[in-house]
Amino acid sequence: MTAVDDAVAAVDAGQDRARAELEALVRIPSISADPDHRDDVHSSAEATADLLRAHGLESVRLANVGSSHPYVIGEWMHADAGAPTVLLYAHHDVQPPGIVDNWESDPFEPAERGGRLYGRGSADDKAGAVAHAHAVAAWLSTRGGLPCNVRVLVEGEEEIGSPTLHAFLEAHANELRSDVLVLADAGNWKVGVPGLTYSLRGLAAADIEVRALDGPVHSGMAGGAVPDPAMALARLLSSLVDERGDLAIDGVWEDVRSPTEQEQAPIPGLDGDPSAFGRSIGLRPGVELVGDPAKTLHERLWFRPSLTVIGIDTHPIKGSSNQIVARASARLSLRLAPGEEPDRVIEQLRAHVEQHVPWGLELRFRALEGAPAWQTDPTGPAFDAARRALRAGFGTDPVLMGVGGSIPFVGPFADAFGGIPALLLGPADPQSRIHGENESLHLGDWRSLIASEVHLLSELAVSVRARA
Numbered sequence: 335m336t337a338v339d340d341a342v343a344a345v346d347a348g349q350d351r352a353r354a355e356l357e358a359l360v361r362i363p364s365i366s367a368d369p370d371h372r373d374d375v376h377s378s379a380e381a382t383a384d385l386l387r388a389h390g391l392e393s394v395r396l397a398n399v400g401s402s403h404p405y406v407i408g409e410w411m412h413a414d415a416g417a418p419t420v421l422l423y424a425h426h427d428v429q430p431p432g433i434v435d436n437w438e439s440d441p442f443e444p445a446e447r448g449g450r451l452y453g454r455g456s457a458d459d460k461a462g463a464v465a466h467a468h469a470v471a472a473w474l475s476t477r478g479g480l481p482c483n484v485r486v487l488v489e490g491e492e493e494i495g496s497p498t499l500h501a502f503l504e505a506h507a508n509e510l511r512s513d514v515l516v517l518a519d520a521g522n523w524k525v526g527v528p529g530l531t532y533s534l535r536g537l538a539a540a541d542i543e544v545r546a547l548d549g550p551v552h553s554g555m556a557g558g559a560v561p562d563p564a565m566a567l568a569r570l571l572s573s574l575v576d577e578r579g580d581l582a583i584d585g586v587w588e589d590v591r592s593p594t595e596q597e598q599a600p601i602p603g604l605d606g607d608p609s610a611f612g613r614s615i616g617l618r619p620g621v622e623l624v625g626d627p628a629k630t631l632h633e634r635l636w637f638r639p640s641l642t643v644i645g646i647d648t649h650p651i652k653g654s655s656n657q658i659v660a661r662a663s664a665r666l667s668l669r670l671a672p673g674e675e676p677d678r679v680i681e682q683l684r685a686h687v688e689q690h691v692p693w694g695l696e697l698r699f700r701a702l703e704g705a706p707a708w709q710t711d712p713t714g715p716a717f718d719a720a721r722r723a724l725r726a727g728f729g730t731d732p733v734l735m736g737v738g739g740s741i742p743f744v745g746p747f748a749d750a751f752g753g754i755p756a757l758l759l760g761p762a763d764p765q766s767r768i769h770g771e772n773e774s775l776h777l778g779d780w781r782s783l784i785a786s787e788v789h790l791l792s793e794l795a796v797s798v799r800a801r802a
């Protein structure tokens with residue numbers, strides 16, 4: 335057996351323990367967006383730190399900048415001279431559970447069904463943190479050392495847009511200096527087929543509120559003459575897209591960078607049958623896909639902007655009565671194409687809603703955090719090492735993929751470390767429903783991911799040299 339074979343055998347032997355450790359983390363509702371869960375985010379950081387220590391990482395501690403949620407950092411820096419330093423990133427905070435009744439089991443009580451582990455954070459991204467710990471442990475327990483130096487960073491506020499990451503990386507630059515980034519917060523192409531992500535959309539968001547009245551009034555007294563804010567909001571929202579569902583905000587397409595010929599090339603198994611994608615994602619029978627049908631499906635998903643209404647407030651149906659509400663509001667979330675700047679898109683959105691708010695209702699517009707898209711050139715020794723490692727771990731070649739989602743931390747990383755390679759992989763797959771209800775992790779692929787990380791550390795040790 336070679337050293338890497340021994341380490342992979344240790345991954346298999348440690349799989350029950352990894353699962354138990356992941357379940358313990360999932361039980362902590364570390365919802366970074368909810369101030370009521372601030373203590374839970376702290377507990378989750380403590381538990382993550384214990385996990386890293388238990389698996390042989392050194393100098394493990396909680397750290398923060400200002401009033402940020404706690405980051406967890408650790409390292410193992412005893413590799414041979416000249417070996418590169420690899421920074422392993424994950425995050426321990428999670429999204430809110432959404433509508434708890436829609437979960438088949440308690441979001442914070444992990445449950446296995448059909449080879450998948452269900453629970454909030456099971457895939458995004460507590461599985462990433464545990465994977466890093468076990469990849470390190472596999473080497474330390476079999477060889478007493480790692481093929482390269484490793485630093486681990488587990489963030490506590492990724493799900494609120496990593497607002498302090500840039501400042502954190504600057505403040506801790508010496509402790510985090512690395513030659514390659516391995517970011518385990520993305521996912522696989524599909525179950526059994528690994529992915530290596532090279533393109534992410536950006537994000538912009540805003541809250542809008544339209545108000546007609548000092549307070550609610552009886553619809554029998556005023557309906558027919560007084561505008562309904564809920565209806566005004568619906569008309570305003572519908573003006574944001576065209577009949578195909580593409581954005582209809584003035585100017586919003588100007589900065590969209592056209593994909594290269596290579597990026598446009600149809601992707602087998604995806605573009606040929608868009609309806610299969612719809613089925614795989616749970617689209618109800620008869621529901622059409624939206625977006626320009628002249629564009630391939632992957633282009634619509636990865637390289638073009640889109641808009642989602644992620645929340646609406648008017649009066650809830652329960653307890654409603656025959657009244658015209660005083661105000662109605664919506665939270666808008668935009669996915670940005672490569673080339674678009676969040677601030678500029680937000681100003682275009684503001685100008686559009688100011689022009690389209692009907693019947694003179696008062697408008698309040700509040701911009702939220704944004705992040706530009708991110709792309710990297712997926713070539714070079716680090717990417718080659720990652721391809722070999724994923725092939726070894728999964729038994730099949732990875733798909734170089736774009737992702738329609740946004741991971742705002744990737745940009746700050748790229749800035750802070752001056753263009754070192756960023757390898758974006760992770761434990762999710764298209765059935766994981768990350769951020770949604772019934773989030774889950776494919777346990778078999780998770781094992782393959784950890785094995786891939788074991789291979790990756792040895793592949794990077796031979797193909798990437800430490801910077802002087």
Ligand SMILES: [Zn+2]
Nearest residue numbers: 458459492519
């Ligand atoms: Zn994540």
